[in-house]
Amino acid sequence: MVDFVKYQALGNDYLIVDPRDGGAALGPEPAPEAVRLLCDRHYGVGADGLLFGPLEPPKPDTPVALRIFNADGTECGMSGNGLRMFALYLAEHHDEQWRAGKPFTVRTPGGDAEVRITDFADGLVRVGMGLPRFTSVEGSGDSGVGAVAVPLAGDGPDALLTVTDLHLGVPHTVVFRDRVDGGLAHRLGPALAWHSRHPDGTNVEFVRVHDDHTLDAVVWERAAGYVPASGSGACAAAAVAYARGFVRREVRVRMPGGDVEVTVAQDGQVSLTGTAREVMRGVLSPSLRTELADRRAVPVASGRRGT
Incomplete structure (x- = not known):
């Protein structure tokens, strides 16, 4: 079992934490201070942000809920790069039909996005970003x-x-x-x-x-x-x-x-097509888990909203 999977899309990198697997380190409600530590490139794993999901077990023909956080701990409504990474993660770990190109929906705070993997081997994903x-x-x-x-x-x-x-x-x-x-x-x-x-x-x-x-x-x-x-x-x-x-x-x-x-x-309606790929799977050390738990116990909200 791993605590996180790291993906990148055009140099933009995110950690994916599945609440049912590695999510124990962040708990059911990721605290801003804990997200900041995990994304910190010197004291944590290092990333531009965190994808927390799927929030419920994925089911065919049902939107998959996702929460997106920036490295500063603020929550983000939508991320085109993040959605492509999350789509590849879901396809590999949850549904072979998605890997074969069947469209599915990811539900974010910024709205629903239909995604389709057009080439799983190359990490090519198409994302419906909605109406500007x-x-x-x-x-x-x-x-x-x-x-x-x-x-x-x-x-x-x-x-x-x-x-x-x-x-x-x-x-x-x-x-x-x-x-x-x-x-x-x-x-x-x-x-x-x-x-x-x-x-x-x-x-x-x-x-x-x-x-x-x-x-x-x-x-x-x-x-x-x-x-x-x-x-x-x-x-x-x-x-x-x-x-x-x-x-x-x-x-x-x-x-x-x-x-x-x-x-x-x-x-x-605007849609986006581009590549993403997995770069790392990791297990957190006991000491980092303890520090994340400490920060989770006393969350400090950021004064600014996310991307």
């Missing part, structure tokens, strides 16, 4: 896509940025630029992610239109900071680019960690 909801500067629902000017501190060309906000399981802010790189994300990402207009934070995608079927993107997440790739971030970038007429319905999104394919259907 574009939001105005006040955060109210808006049927159309728009852009707003956001002032930042300081002078120069970055003192006023044109952005588009949307919600796709979690909040996103998309910024189009002629050039995108990690330096840009580090320079402007924190200010946008925790701008006063987003009291709960937002995930920021800096996007360059390469051509009508290719986007380049770098991502700064509100809970994790700079990440090599983001599944939901790629979907947000493609959804805005399509709505603004920059790209076609099928888009390749290139990120430092790798590429994913995003499709915008006729009804606006």
Whole structure:
């Protein structure tokens, strides 16, 4: 028996803890402090986040419930990369039909996602991410896509940025630029992610239109900071680019960690296709189990919400 399984998708890594197996170390309700310790790269196992599930024994034709946590202990509504990892884990451990490509549904706090493994050997998974909801500067629902000017501190060309906000399981802010790189994300990402207009934070995608079927993107997440790739971030970038007429319905999104394919259907629903793979299975030491139990006994909630 193992306490956790570790997966990565385009350099974005998650620990999967099954409540019925290794879940004893976290208990039925993972405390933020315990999640932080387990995900810490120096004092714990190390990961960008934690996938806690399945919450109940998986059954055919029944949604499989999952909770998603960031490395800082906050809970996350939706993760495109995380869903691909969890789908592969379920297919290997619970249902051979899923491994063979039968669609199934994963239920997250951010909504239901239909997933289908298109190539189990290569770890290729397609995830339905849902219908993006574009939001105005006040955060109210808006049927159309728009852009707003956001002032930042300081002078120069970055003192006023044109952005588009949307919600796709979690909040996103998309910024189009002629050039995108990690330096840009580090320079402007924190200010946008925790701008006063987003009291709960937002995930920021800096996007360059390469051509009508290719986007380049770098991502700064509100809970994790700079990440090599983001599944939901790629979907947000493609959804805005399509709505603004920059790209076609099928888009390749290139990120430092790798590429994913995003499709915008006729009804606006967004789906994501990309790879993931298992990298580790592990058993926690008795001393780490004891420390996790101690932190679980006195949970301390994070002041910020997750990705």
